[in-house]
Amino acid sequence: MDLKKIDAPLSTTTYNRNKVDAPTENIYEAISIISKRAEQINSEIKKELIEKLEEFATYNDSLEEIFENKEQIEVSKFYEKLPKPHALAVKEWLDGKVYHRNTEEKQD
Template sequence: MAVNPSIITRDLDKVAEKSGNLYESLHIVAQRAKQISLATKEELNNKLSEFASTVDNLEEVFENKEQIEISKFYERMPKPTNLAMEEFMDDKVHFRNPNIDSEEE
């Protein structure tokens, strides 16, 4: 997914339009960002665990170039909030309000 990592000015009316309420829209984006962040963190930890060493002796620890490259790759990735906002504005995030949904039934 190609997301512009720079700061983007958003039309708050368009953001609010997606859910009917600006604060609800921002809450949805925040929840999605949290999901993305946790998934990314788990993925990174799994990749880095391959390099885990039980050796605490400083002389035996060496820099692992692959580990550094993996870390740099994740540092360059767009922030979870940027990804979540893009997904939300592109209608790629499914959301529902359980209070409203239960009243309609």
């Protein structure tokens, strides 16, 4: 996931309900799919953040010394400014980038 090219809104946005539930024709199913995708995005971002912070980690045995690592602070600030996972998931959903299928439908 390329986080620099994401154009999802940073703040709360009102969406047209008909556009949100158009692919499934059921608003609850659409919201369920979007929430599952938001959880996936959140775990991807968290994993990526932890990996980047580990690169700059300094380990010491002394609890009295606290080091400010400027690289870690910059990485953290970048991730704090990103759109929230639910905003990313809704954007992907409305753009038709989320694959979904109904497992209850009979397959011939």
